[in-house]
Amino acid sequence: xxxxFPFALFGLLAIxxxxxxxxxxxxxxEETAPSTYIWEMAAKLLKRKxxxxxxxxxxxxxxxxxxxxxxxxxxxxxxxxxxxQADDIVFILDxxxxxxxxxxxxxxxxxxxxxxxxxxxGAVNGSTFTLxxxxxxxxxxxxxxxxxxxFEMYLDNxxxxxxxxxxxxxxxxxxxxxFSEGKANLCYLATDQNCGESVLTNIEWLDCSDDxxxxxxxDLSYKFNEAKTSISFxxxxxxxxSDKDLNVTFYYNGQSIGKKIFxxxxxxxxxxxxxxxxxxxxxxxxxxxxxxxxxxxMDDNTFTVYANTQQVxxxxxxxxxxxxxxxxxxxxxxxQYDVMSPASYSLRPNYDxxxxxxxxxxxxxxxxxxxxxxxxxxxxxxxxxxxxxxxxDESTTLAWTNNEDSNLxxxxxxxxxxxxxxxxxQYMQYSLVNNFTTVLTANKRPAVFVGRSDFETRxxxxxxxxxNSNLPLLYxxxxxxxxxxxxxxxxxxxxxxxxxxDSVVVNIADEISQILVERPNGEKEPLTFAKGQEQYLYExxxxxxxxxxxxxxxxxxxxxxxxxxxxxxxxxPQPMAQAKFTLALTDNTxxxxxxxxNILPIIIAAAAFFAADWILYTHEQY
Numbered sequence: 001x002x003x004x005f006p007f008a009l010f011g012l013l014a015i016x017x018x019x020x021x022x023x024x025x026x027x028x029x030e031e032t033a034p035s036t037y038i039w040e041m042a043a044k045l046l047k048r049k050x051x052x053x054x055x056x057x058x059x060x061x062x063x064x065x066x067x068x069x070x071x072x073x074x075x076x077x078x079x080x081x082x083x084x085q086a087d088d089i090v091f092i093l094d095x096x097x098x099x100x101x102x103x104x105x106x107x108x109x110x111x112x113x114x115x116x117x118x119x120x121x122g123a124v125n126g127s128t129f130t131l132x133x134x135x136x137x138x139x140x141x142x143x144x145x146x147x148x149x150x151f152e153m154y155l156d157n158x159x160x161x162x163x164x165x166x167x168x169x170x171x172x173x174x175x176x177x178x179f180s181e182g183k184a185n186l187c188y189l190a191t192d193q194n195c196g197e198s199v200l201t202n203i204e205w206l207d208c209s210d211d212x213x214x215x216x217x218x219d220l221s222y223k224f225n226e227a228k229t230s231i232s233f234x235x236x237x238x239x240x241x242s243d244k245d246l247n248v249t250f251y252y253n254g255q256s257i258g259k260k261i262f263x264x265x266x267x268x269x270x271x272x273x274x275x276x277x278x279x280x281x282x283x284x285x286x287x288x289x290x291x292x293x294x295x296x297x298m299d300d301n302t303f304t305v306y307a308n309t310q311q312v313x314x315x316x317x318x319x320x321x322x323x324x325x326x327x328x329x330x331x332x333x334x335x336q337y338d339v340m341s342p343a344s345y346s347l348r349p350n351y352d353x354x355x356x357x358x359x360x361x362x363x364x365x366x367x368x369x370x371x372x373x374x375x376x377x378x379x380x381x382x383x384x385x386x387x388x389x390x391x392x393d394e395s396t397t398l399a400w401t402n403n404e405d406s407n408l409x410x411x412x413x414x415x416x417x418x419x420x421x422x423x424x425x426q427y428m429q430y431s432l433v434n435n436f437t438t439v440l441t442a443n444k445r446p447a448v449f450v451g452r453s454d455f456e457t458r459x460x461x462x463x464x465x466x467x468n469s470n471l472p473l474l475y476x477x478x479x480x481x482x483x484x485x486x487x488x489x490x491x492x493x494x495x496x497x498x499x500x501x502d503s504v505v506v507n508i509a510d511e512i513s514q515i516l517v518e519r520p521n522g523e524k525e526p527l528t529f530a531k532g533q534e535q536y537l538y539e540x541x542x543x544x545x546x547x548x549x550x551x552x553x554x555x556x557x558x559x560x561x562x563x564x565x566x567x568x569x570x571x572x573p574q575p576m577a578q579a580k581f582t583l584a585l586t587d588n589t590x591x592x593x594x595x596x597x598n599i600l601p602i603i604i605a606a607a608a609f610f611a612a613d614w615i616l617y618t619h620e621q622y
Contacts (some may be wrong), residue, residue: 008315011072014274015065022061069464074172075117086126087186088144089114090175094191094208095135095170097500097543099161101192103210112190115206116155119188120148121344130184131155134191136501137161138171144183145490163299163543163566168193172203175401180586201582212296214240215565217248217303218269222287227387230276231257235289235303237272239264246291251288252279259292286308286561299543304563306496314489320357326373326474329481352489358465366419369488374426376467381454383434384461390442393428398422398440398447398471401558408437408534412450412487412496415479422471427464436461439480450487456532457510460484487534492548496562504562506536514551520544538562 092118099109120129131141141158145151170193177186189195190206198206211430220238233250235337243266249259258277266268284307291301316337320327323339330337338351342359354365358374364381372379378386390396400418403409427442436451436459447463466472471480486494490507498504506515508529519542527536540546543566550558 006076007071007469008075009073014068014072019061019065022207081353086124086128088128089119089123090130090132090178090184090187090188091119092134092168092171092175092187092191092203093095094166094193095133095162096166096190097161097163098297099208099300099421100163100299101210101212101213101214102261103296105301107161108192108208108210109158111210112206112208113158115208116188116189117152118143118207121152130178132171132174133158133162133169134166136166136173138167138173143464157256165539168581172583175263176583179583182586189581192340195426197581200267202204202585203581203583208297210296211241213242213244213293214295214297214300215244215246215264215291215293216240216297216300217289217291218300219271220287220289220303220305222305224279224284227281228396229279229281231279231284232276232289233274233287233289235265235272237262237273237291238267238269240267241477242266247292249290250277251286251290252277252284253282254288283309284427300566302544302564306561306563308494308495310491310494310558310560312486312489312491314485314498315350316353316355317348317351318355318357319359319361320373321359322467323357324413325466326355326357329472329477332478333485335485353485364453364455365457366455367457367510370428370453371460371462371484371488373462373487374428375461375463376469382459383432383436383451383453385431385433387429388433389426389428392424394441395423396427398424398442399417399444401438401441402438406437407503407537408450408487409439411507411535412437412439412483414483414494416476418476420474420476422469422474422476424464424469426468430463431462450484452532458488460488490554491559492558493562498540498562498564500540500564501567502537502552502564503537504546506538506548508533508536511552511554512550516549518547518549520546524549 001293007371054056091114093109095109099112101105101108103111116131123129126146128141128144128146129148130145131151131154133139133141142151142154145154168189172189175184175187179187187203188206189203190208191198192207192209193208195203195205195207217235218238219234221234223232223234224230225232231252235248237246237248239246241265245261245263247259247261250257257279258274260272260423262270262272286304286306288302288304295301301519314335315337316330318339319329319342320326320339321341327337327339332471337355338496345361346357347361347363347365349365349367351365351368353369353371354361355371356375358376360375360377360379364379370382371381375386376389378384400413401409404437422440424442424447427447429445432446432449432451434450434451434454436446438446438449440448442463445463446461448461450458450460453459471477486507490509492509493504494507495505506527508515515529515536516524516525517527517538521542527538529536543564546562546564548560548562552558552562
């Protein structure tokens with residue numbers, strides 16, 4: 001036993017003080033008046049018949065001492081340890097999108113919180129509580145909290161369920177670590193997934209599911225007729241709880257162009273194709289399909305597809321004495337260009353890309369990107385140095401760096417097969433001063449790389465003349481050059497359809513000064529990027545249509561949209577066969593010590609002693 005407030009035990013010092021008062025109290029002598037003599041004699045006779053009369057003062061002293069002792073102990077708040085009676089409990093709360101389904105004005109997520117609170121309120125005093133939120137990555141919200149009120153505060157501040165795909169298995173693995181470390185011995189899983197006894201091992205299921213209706217659109221595509229005056233749609237629909245005829249409205253560039261009814265069988269995802277619907281002949285910007293029926297989870301009732309209709313007008317200046325390959329590829333990419341010979345070159349403004357083919361300019365342009373092919377002398381401010389020329393006995397084969405950790409590398413190699421050998425018969429060796437992203441290497445040295453000059457302008461560098469390689473004759477040359485041109489004059493987005501939780505790659509052109517992301521709920525979030533930053537990764541956390549508001553240094557603005565839809569596995573709880581969760585018990589998995597700190601019985605005992613003392617006092621007086 002221990003005390004929360006041991007200083008209260010100093011109240012026991014009142015007991016000897018009370019004894020001293022009883023010893024030193026005044027001894028008065030009773031005198032009998034003649035008029036009251038008969039009554040005094042009657043009282044004495046009655047006292048002789050009461051056997052407790054001679055012990056009244058002693059009993060009063062004992063009762064008062066006990067009362068003081070009980071009150072002192074009660075104020076000290078004794079705590080009794082109950083060995084092996086408490087649990088260290090881990091709660092795993094599913095935060096998947098399906099937990100946002102609404103039933104009787106309450107989400108499954110809120111129901112899970114209520115079920116957890118019931119278990120907490122019923123736990124033995126002295127138990128500890130740990131909360132793991134099953135999100136895209138498991139989040140340890142709090143650990144080993146022994147205060148019920150504090151733990152419930154964490155629960156109340158969780159907000160709404162995540163819109164990301166979740167892996168409960170990862171959260172169970174985190175709970176397993178706590179079991180193995182001896183920090184937990186009991187686990188509850190609050191989820192709407194169907195978890196029977198055969199699914200869970202050493203885990204108790206808190207069922208958050210209900211039988212509400214739920215419909216979803218999990219895919220949408222379109223096809224024009226030859227004249228592009230009408231459009232047909234292909235879509236995937238599911239009704240999870242019942243057979244249902246679903247009304248779907250289709251939109252073209254935000255305008256309704258028709259409504260169709262589709263019959264869905266319970267729990268089966270079906271594909272449908274519509275008849276041609278009129279477009280009015282307008283260029284496509286977006287198409288959308290919306291289920292008109294209301295259900296428990298509205299997030300998956302809309303699907304939007306944005307067309308990649310960004311028009312980036314790129315103008316290039318080619319400085320070359322043999323521009324055949326460069327002219328051919330720029331013609332194929334529909335890039336406007338001018339050609340100048342090295343002898344007549346002078347730096348001219350208003351070009352997006354300056355291409356120097358085996359030519360060293362005296363000065364780099366301060367505005368606009370540069371491309372170097374086979375540069376034989378260093379250029380001040382370029383961020384790399386020319387070392388020497390290499391003429392191998394046999395052709396050198398270039399190698400892709402396969403830098404999968406770099407999003408920029410993935411962007412630069414998008415659409416490239418990488419299945420044909422790229423051969424060089426002559427090239428230059430460069431030493432890199434600035435930070436560059438290497439795409440191809442020659443004998444483990446950078447051959448094709450991109451980065452920034454000292455002026456923070458974009459650079460694309462080939463360490464060889466195209467005439468000394470078979471690259472222009474390969475299919476991969478076209479997508480590679482397209483990606484490199486897009487790097488020099490980037491499109492803001494190259495993809496417009498995402499699953500919630502995906503990272504949107506936002507390309508940051510040099511002339512952009514500000515980007516705001518408008519979420520589906522209307523809130524706006526600025527993207528913070530540094531000067532010279534190539535890309536920004538924006539993680540989608542909300543389902544629906546997003547808008548990028550772009551401001552350029554010249555004051556012009558631009559709007560680009562993208563859509564984040566719900567992952568299909570998140571629209572409905574997983575089948576039982578796909579959800580098997582096990583916690584292995586170890587030697588460290590033991591129950592904790594409980595606590596008995598209820599002072600109510602002590603207070604009742606103290607009140608009883610005072611009542612007894614009062615009875616003795618009144619008996620003595622009356």
